[in-house]
Amino acid sequence: MIDSTVVDLSRLQFAATAMYHFLFVPLTLGLSWLLVVMETAYVMSGKEIYRDMTKFWGKLYGINFALGVTTGITMEFQFGTNWAYYSHYVGDIFGAPLAIEGLMAFFLESTMVGLFFFGWQRLSKAGHLAVTVLMALGTNLSAVLILIANGWMQDPVGSTFNPVTMRMELVDFAALVFNPVAQSKFVHTVAAGYVTGSLFVLGISSWYLLKGLHVEFARRSFRIAAAFGLAGCLSVIVLGDESGYAVSESQKSKLAAIEAMWETEAAPAGFNLLAWPNEERQANDWEIRIPYVLGLIATRSVSETLPGIKEIRAANRQRIESGVQAVLALEALRQNPADAAAKASFAKHQQDMGYGMLVKRYSPDLAQATPAMLDQAAHDSVPRVAPLFWTFRLMVLLGFAMLLLVGLAFWYSVKNSFQQKTWLLRWALWFIPMPWIAIQSGWFVAEYGRQPWTVFGMLPTHLSASSLSAASLWGSIAGFVGFYTLLLVAEMYLMFKYARLGPAALQPAAAPANA
Amino acid sequence: MSAQDVSSARPRRGLSAFLARHRLACHLAVVLLLKIILLRVLWLNYVAPYRVAVDEQRMAQQLTGSTKQPIREVHHDRFDGR
Numbered sequence: 038m039i040d041s042t043v044v045d046l047s048r049l050q051f052a053a054t055a056m057y058h059f060l061f062v063p064l065t066l067g068l069s070w071l072l073v074v075m076e077t078a079y080v081m082s083g084k085e086i087y088r089d090m091t092k093f094w095g096k097l098y099g100i101n102f103a104l105g106v107t108t109g110i111t112m113e114f115q116f117g118t119n120w121a122y123y124s125h126y127v128g129d130i131f132g133a134p135l136a137i138e139g140l141m142a143f144f145l146e147s148t149m150v151g152l153f154f155f156g157w158q159r160l161s162k163a164g165h166l167a168v169t170v171l172m173a174l175g176t177n178l179s180a181v182l183i184l185i186a187n188g189w190m191q192d193p194v195g196s197t198f199n200p201v202t203m204r205m206e207l208v209d210f211a212a213l214v215f216n217p218v219a220q221s222k223f224v225h226t227v228a229a230g231y232v233t234g235s236l237f238v239l240g241i242s243s244w245y246l247l248k249g250l251h252v253e254f255a256r257r258s259f260r261i262a263a264a265f266g267l268a269g270c271l272s273v274i275v276l277g278d279e280s281g282y283a284v285s286e287s288q289k290s291k292l293a294a295i296e297a298m299w300e301t302e303a304a305p306a307g308f309n310l311l312a313w314p315n316e317e318r319q320a321n322d323w324e325i326r327i328p329y330v331l332g333l334i335a336t337r338s339v340s341e342t343l344p345g346i347k348e349i350r351a352a353n354r355q356r357i358e359s360g361v362q363a364v365l366a367l368e369a370l371r372q373n374p375a376d377a378a379a380k381a382s383f384a385k386h387q388q389d390m391g392y393g394m395l396v397k398r399y400s401p402d403l404a405q406a407t408p409a410m411l412d413q414a415a416h417d418s419v420p421r422v423a424p425l426f427w428t429f430r431l432m433v434l435l436g437f438a439m440l441l442l443v444g445l446a447f448w449y450s451v452k453n454s455f456q457q458k459t460w461l462l463r464w465a466l467w468f469i470p471m472p473w474i475a476i477q478s479g480w481f482v483a484e485y486g487r488q489p490w491t492v493f494g495m496l497p498t499h500l501s502a503s504s505l506s507a508a509s510l511w512g513s514i515a516g517f518v519g520f521y522t523l524l525l526v527a528e529m530y531l532m533f534k535y536a537r538l539g540p541a542a543l544q545p546a547a548a549p550a551n552a
Numbered sequence: 553m554s555a556q557d558v559s560s561a562r563p564r565r566g567l568s569a570f571l572a573r574h575r576l577a578c579h580l581a582v583v584l585l586l587k588i589i590l591l592r593v594l595w596l597n598y599v600a601p602y603r604v605a606v607d608e609q610r611m612a613q614q615l616t617g618s619t620k621q622p623i624r625e626v627h628h629d630r631f632d633g634r
């Protein structure tokens with residue numbers, strides 16, 4: 038039997054490392070474009086203060102970039118070490134964008150990071166600005182390629198299963214790259230990064246203003262962050278809506294769980310603003326509903342129905358039955374490739390094969406699977422509702438709260454009176470961690486919401502993990518968490534140190550490395 | 553002029569001259585070498601022994617689960633060739 042402890046621990050390890058990694062990434066994404074804005078202001082106006090701003094925020098960017106790289110590299114290895122079956126099954130497809138990311142985007146980014154820090158004396162003003170732009174492009178290109186890989190796991194387009202090699206093979210590279218799910222994830226995620234960068238700069242600048250430190254420097258940084266943050270927040274919300282639409286097209290089970298929608302209702306479906314989902318009863322204990330809203334947002338139509346969880350499970354039950362036939366036919370074909378009946382059966386049921394594999398959690402031999410096992414597998418085919426329902430609402434709530442903050446910050450920047458609004462400055466300071474909370478919630482929604490699949494509809498999570506021992510997994514989890522916590526402490530220490538120093542950190546005595 | 557002065561003024565030759573001229577390159581080469589050795593040691597001790605051999609046969613066994621060879625997810629399927 039498959040050892041579910043090993044699968045759960047492998048998931049825990051991946052989730053933990055990914056969550057640590059994604060503490061660093063969004064700030065890198067956001068700060069990179071803020072640096073471009075600041076340096077452009079320097080090149081256009083020739084004012085030294087903008088160069089100092091670019092250098093100072095660039096220093097914080099550098100610290101963050103280094104830790105992001107350190108935590109990111111290990112994740113790529115985990116596919117091989119912890120997810121060997123997954124890697125065999127889909128590595129030819131999933132590996133392509135990852136390899137392009139490493140060889141193209143990451144190399145571009147890291148080369149430009151070097152030139153950014155050490156090129157101030159050696160490059161012309163315009164040349165250095167070009168480096169900063171390329172650095173930001175490299176960072177964003179990295180994100181697009183990683184999200185193409187993740188988008189394919191959410192919606193595996195452009196590929197087909199080869200029963201001889203027992204792998205998925207890529208048949209349409211353009212479909213992989215232009216996968217609408219990947220594109221909507223990319224724009225939503227980078228916009229989340231821009232919000233993070235903006236709130237970081239806004240919060241630290243507010244702290245300087247509250248303390249009366251580096252006032253001119255902080256005022257200009259505040260203004261730029263407010264404008265960039267407003268654009269970022271508006272984008273993240275509009276593009277979040279786009280992500281929701283993409284999910285409604287490709288993963289109805291995720292959407293139904295996010296919305297705690299147990300029953301299918303007449304179009305356009307109502308939106309549960311708040312509810313108390315009860316998994317056992319398959320109903321909400323109570324709910325506050327806004328009529329029509331979900332249907333309109335998720336389908337962009339008044340007539341399209343959205344299936345509820347019960348209907349999705351019933352439909353999946355049928356797909357599971359058909360999928361079991363596919364797996365049995367595949368097994369027969371592997372014994373005797375000339376078996377015509379098996380060939381016909383496989384061709385008929387192939388598109389449901391992944392669903393058949395869901396039953397392997399309960400019965401290693403699918404020929405022996407009982408109806409109760411099939412029912413259980415159908416039940417598993419929709420993720421648990423409450424965790425998704427609440428994390429999604431947390432993300433959305435924070436999105437609107439941050440929009441209000443940057444909206445006001447922008448308004449008072451235009452009116453040139455933000456310095457007097459100490460409540461706004463305090464709010465900005467306390468809101469520095471909020472984008473991170475929203476982002477971690479977002480990733481939880483995306484990844485937990487995809488369960489029980491690693492590749493949606495194709496490969497169940499419990500068949501993807503390597504056959505490691507629980508002891509070695511506990512060991513590596515402890516190692517990763519311990520080491521990454523140290524890195525996080527180091528990052529926080531350096532960030533606090535340089536943020537406290539402010540632009541004084543640019544003086545050689547404060548920073549001998551001039552980095 | 554003392555003997556010491558004479559020797560320090562004399563242009564150095566061979567390896568020491570080369571090392572003096574390319575100090576940075578030498579430092580980088582040493583660091584790179586140490587890094588490679590460290591990574592190799594880590595790999596041999598912590599990664600290679602845990603390699604999971606997956607081929608189409610094992611994948612078929614994992615996905616279709618032949619009745620003759622039920623998959624048991626314990627230590628047996630470790631690849632221990634180094």
Ligand code: HEM
Pocket residue numbers: 191221222223225226228229230232233273274276277278280281284291432433434435436437472473475476477478479480481482483484486
């Ligand atoms: C306010 C309205 C928002 C809506 C409607 C929204 C919608 C969504 C949806 C539907 C997903 C899941 C996509 C999938 O599973 O493929 C998602 C994921 C995510 N969200 Fe949001 N979101 C909002 C705000 C935010 C904010 C404010 C942030 C952070 C600053 C954020 C960061 C993320 C991240 C990092 C992910 C995971 C990556 C991805 O799947 O795109 N979201 N969001």
